[in-house]
Every structure is written in C-alpha cells, then in structure tokens.
Amino acid sequence: MQKYSYLQGFKDGISIGLGYLSVSFTFGMLATSSGIPVWIAVFISMSNLTSAGQFAGLSLMLSGGSFFEMAITQLVINMRYALMSVSLSQKLDKSVTLLHRFAISFFNTDEIFAVSSGKDGEVGTRYMYGLVTAPFIGWTLGTLFGAALNSFLPESIRSCLGIAIYAMFIAIVIPPAKKQKAVALVAAISVVLSCAFSYLPLLKTVSSGFVIIICSVVAATVGAIIKPIEIEDKEES
Amino acid sequence: MDSLKLIAYTLVMAAVTYLIRMLPLVVFRKKIKSRFIRSFLYYIPYAVLAAMTIPAIFTSTANVYSAIAGLTVALVAAFFERSLITVAISSCVTVLIFETILKTVF
Numbered sequence A: 001m002q003k004y005s006y007l008q009g010f011k012d013g014i015s016i017g018l019g020y021l022s023v024s025f026t027f028g029m030l031a032t033s034s035g036i037p038v039w040i041a042v043f044i045s046m047s048n049l050t051s052a053g054q055f056a057g058l059s060l061m062l063s064g065g066s067f068f069e070m071a072i073t074q075l076v077i078n079m080r081y082a083l084m085s086v087s088l089s090q091k092l093d094k095s096v097t098l099l100h101r102f103a104i105s106f107f108n109t110d111e112i113f114a115v116s117s118g119k120d121g122e123v124g125t126r127y128m129y130g131l132v133t134a135p136f137i138g139w140t141l142g143t144l145f146g147a148a149l150n151s152f153l154p155e156s157i158r159s160c161l162g163i164a165i166y167a168m169f170i171a172i173v174i175p176p177a178k179k180q181k182a183v184a185l186v187a188a189i190s191v192v193l194s195c196a197f198s199y200l201p202l203l204k205t206v207s208s209g210f211v212i213i214i215c216s217v218v219a220a221t222v223g224a225i226i227k228p229i230e231i232e233d234k235e236e237s
Numbered sequence B: 001m002d003s004l005k006l007i008a009y010t011l012v013m014a015a016v017t018y019l020i021r022m023l024p025l026v027v028f029r030k031k032i033k034s035r036f037i038r039s040f041l042y043y044i045p046y047a048v049l050a051a052m053t054i055p056a057i058f059t060s061t062a063n064v065y066s067a068i069a070g071l072t073v074a075l076v077a078a079f080f081e082r083s084l085i086t087v088a089i090s091s092c093v094t095v096l097i098f099e100t101i102l103k104t105v106f
Helices: A006-033 A038-048 A051-063 A067-077 A079-089 A098-107 A110-117 A125-150 A155-179 A181-199 A208-226 B003-027 B035-053 B064-079 B084-105
Strands: none
Touching: A006 A038, A006 A051, A006 A110, A006 A125, A006 A155, A006 B084, A038 A051, A038 A125, A038 B003, A051 A067, A051 B003, A051 B035, A067 A079, A067 A208, A067 B003, A067 B035, A079 A098, A079 A110, A079 B003, A079 B035, A098 A125, A098 B003, A110 A125, A155 A181, A155 B035, A155 B064, A155 B084, A181 A208, A181 B035, A208 B035, B064 B084
16 A cells, blocks of 8 residues: 555646746757757757756757766756766665656656655655656657747847746756855855856867866865765665 | 757757666666765756856857846846746846847947
8 A cells, every 4th residue: 555645746747847847948048049949949858858967968969068068967967867867776665667667767856856755655647657757748748839939039139048047947946055064165266266267378278178077076076075965864764 | 050060969869868867777776985085976967057157158148248137137047046937037137128128328
C-alpha cells in the first residue's frame, strides 16, 4: 500500500506548475526572438525539462558551439541533478521498480526534488507521477505561449526581454548569497573569472561553453574547500 | 537556422540531462558520503549562474547603459527577495523605460 495517492501528488505539483509557466514563457519568447521555430522551442522544453540548462543550451545553439561543448556544458550545469537523484533514490518505496526509476528520473527538477524530499516517509509511484504532472504541463504550455506570442510583440518589448533571464539568475543567486558568505564568495569568484575570460587578450579566445565550465568548477571548488556544507545526516536506517 | 542542426543540439542536451538524472537513481543506492563532493555540488548552481550572467548581461539589451540600469534594478529587487518573475519583469520594464527615454532625448 502506497502512503500517498496520485491526487495528493498532483495537488503538491500545482504550485510548481504555475511557477514554471512564467519561467518557460520567458524561455519560449527568448527562443523564438532569437530565430528558433516555435515547435523546436516546445520540443526543447518537453525533452529537457530544465531551466538553466535550456537557457545555456539556447545561447550555445545561437553562438554555434560544438556538440561536444553542448554536452559538457549541460553536464556541468546539470550535475546537481545527479546528487538529487542519489538522494531521491533513498526516498522511493518498493513500488518504484527499475522501469519506474527510468521514467521518474526524467522529471527530477530542483522543485520536484525539493517537494518530494519534504514528504514524510517514503513516496511511491502514484505520488511521484501525480507530482510531476502539473509541472510538466506548465513547462510545456508556458513555452508554447511564450514562443507563439512573441511574434505579436513589438521590437522594443522583445529587445528588453533579453535581460529577463539574467535578472532571473540574479534573483536565484542573491538571496542565498545574502545569508551565506561562501555563496557570495563563490559567485564573486565566478564573475571575476568570467569577466577575465571575456576581456583579457589570450583568455578571450576560449569559447563561451568552456568559460562557464572553467569558472564554475574553480569557484565551486574554492567554496567546497573554504566552507564545506554542514551535513545533516538524520539517523539513517 | 537549420532545423536539423537545432534538433541535433536538442537531442544532445536532452540525452546528457536525462543520463545525469537517470544513472544515479538507477545505479546508486547509498548516500554520497564525501563532504567535499556534496559541498562542491551545492555551490555549483550559483557559480554557473553568476558566470553566465556577468558580463553577458551587458550585451543583452540595445545598449550597455540600459543593461546597467536593468542590472541595478534586478540586484535591488533580488536583494529584497522578490520572486523570480517580479525581478525579471521589473528589470525588463526598467530597460524599456530607459531605452525609450534615451531614444526621445537623443
């Protein structure tokens, strides 16, 4: 007997889905305003289901990066999912067989991971499929609306939307950076490095995909050395 | 742009992203013990987002001045912990207003 029903999962997913609507709307707009067809923008969202990775992927597509760069960039940006999947694997009950693991892992976003790990005890297939339903629909529809609506918007609006994604990144980094000096330090190191790679003579020649990888790996390593996170291991059985 | 190439890019992205999510869930049964790796993975998203934002944000609008105005507003809104969409919209509106003023004045 599973502890939580499909409906309970679905309800927990609604607020995630609504949140996704606005983010993917921006993605859809950005994609089509950069010349990507509407259906490909929707295809990207349905097959990837990740925000930062898709935005970074989009900019690599536009700058004509290699497939290798694309793969490495996604690997670095989305590496955090590996940790979440490891953690989620301990949270699933016996109903989640190997086949279900193949399916559920596709939907393991930051928010879905956060909500499912916040539940008491173990979660089963019904809850997990319920939880991912609204976010997946929200992510897909938002992209479609944003992409389709974009062509009706005047040029001045479209140009100012270029800054939207960066503003969102800032909104993700600043609040934790305020509370934890190490996060602020990591972000600062990363910014200094990425500026160096854009403006200094020799470093300028390194392609943008690798710049992000180099900057983030160096900055996160410094953070992990200087201020390792507290590990709250509630008694494991 | 060539649709086939775009699809190929998308498939590469999707395959890598899926493998990252799928492999640990299927393979790992035990928790990662290394404090270093957990710390590293904790900091990674912030480092990635910071590197992607600056200096790219300065060339994301019609001119660098409107970008600086938009960046400033985004930093202030984020500092007061507004939601993602609020920060994004206020930054966009700032850029729009700034560029309209620049166009009318000069």
